[in-house]
Amino acid sequence: MIPRFLDVEASSLSMDSYPIEVAxxxxxGKIESHIINPSAIEYWKDWDYNAQQIHGISRxxxxxxxxxxxxxxxxxxxxxxxxxxxxxxxxxxxxGWVDVLYGEGxxxxxxxxxxxxxxxxxxxxxxxxxxxxxxxxQLYEQLKLEARKMVDGRHRAKVDVxxxxxxxxxxxxxxxxxN
Numbered sequence: 492m493i494p495r496f497l498d499v500e501a502s503s504l505s506m507d508s509y510p511i512e513v514a515x516x517x518x519x520g521k522i523e524s525h526i527i528n529p530s531a532i533e534y535w536k537d538w539d540y541n542a543q544q545i546h547g548i549s550r551x552x553x554x555x556x557x558x559x560x561x562x563x564x565x566x567x568x569x570x571x572x573x574x575x576x577x578x579x580x581x582x583x584x585x586x587g588w589v590d591v592l593y594g595e596g597x598x599x600x601x602x603x604x605x606x607x608x609x610x611x612x613x614x615x616x617x618x619x620x621x622x623x624x625x626x627x628x629q630l631y632e633q634l635k636l637e638a639r640k641m642v643d644g645r646h647r648a649k650v651d652v653x654x655x656x657x658x659x660x661x662x663x664x665x666x667x668x669x670n
Contacts, residue, residue, distance in 0.1 A: 492518045493659055494612050495577040498651035499588040500546045502529065503539030510588040511553050512546070513563060514648035515570065515577060520656050523570065524649035528557030532595045547645045560596030573603035580655060582608035609655055616662040634661045 493516075500512040509532070514524035526548065529535040543549060571577055579585035586606040593602045617627045617634075638658035644650040 493520055493656065493663075494518075495571070495575070496609065496652045496655040496659070497571075497577045497579045497585060497589075497606060498648040498655070499579070499581060499585045500548060500646075500648050501542065501584075501588050502535070502537050503542050504584075505537055505539065507537035508539075508588070508591075509535045509537065510592045511548055511557070512648040513567070513589070513592070514652045515567065516652050516656060517570070522649050522652050522656075523566070524647075524652075525563050525566070526553055526557040527560055527563060527592070528553055530554050531559045531561075535595075545646050547647065560592055562596075564593055564596035564602075568597070568603065571602075571604040575604045576607055577604055578609040578612050578655065579606050580609045580651070582606075582610075609658075613659060613662045616666045619666050630665075631662075634658060634665070637661055 495516050495518060497513070497515040499510045501508045502511055509529060510527055511529060512524065512526045514522055516522045529550075530553075538550060581588075589602050589606060594600055614627060614631065617630055621627045621630060635658060638654055638661055641657045642650055642654045
């Protein structure tokens with residue numbers, strides 16, 4: 492069993508941005524991912540072509556392949572239980588985009604699970620083998636580079652969740668084999 496991870500790709504980094512893709516994992520590392528159709532929400536108009544260059548998801552792709560935000564909130568709420576913790580390396584950004592998604596796509600208006608920055612689950616593992624903070628961060632950065640090499644693909648939600656899973660496994664294995 493491993494912690495659960497989540498990632499969100501968004502229309503931009505502006506205050507008017509909204510999620511366009513969400514992926515999350517279960518405790519076995521299986522990932523579910525969905526592109527979101529923003530045309531279902533009238534005022535989701537914000538778009539940054541620089542962000543599109545990074546994640547590679549066009550407005551057209553969202554319209555043609557995306558799911559309705561309501562459907563996605565229902566899927567996520569069935570998969571991620573109320574009160575459950577899920578980790579994201581976007582921290583407050585990902586949490587904010589999930590809030591935007593649930594604000595429009597659910598009757599409740601918010602997600603009932605908790606999103607916590609993935610550092611909170613990774614760093615304590617490394618602190619078991621290294622007490623000096625600077626060395627912990629150096630090791631963490633090294634493991635991030637290793638994990639990124641293990642994952643193929645463009646900066647997308649599913650790829651980024653796979654990256655977090657690989658990073659967690661590296662942090663856990665180095666802790667296990669050192670103790």
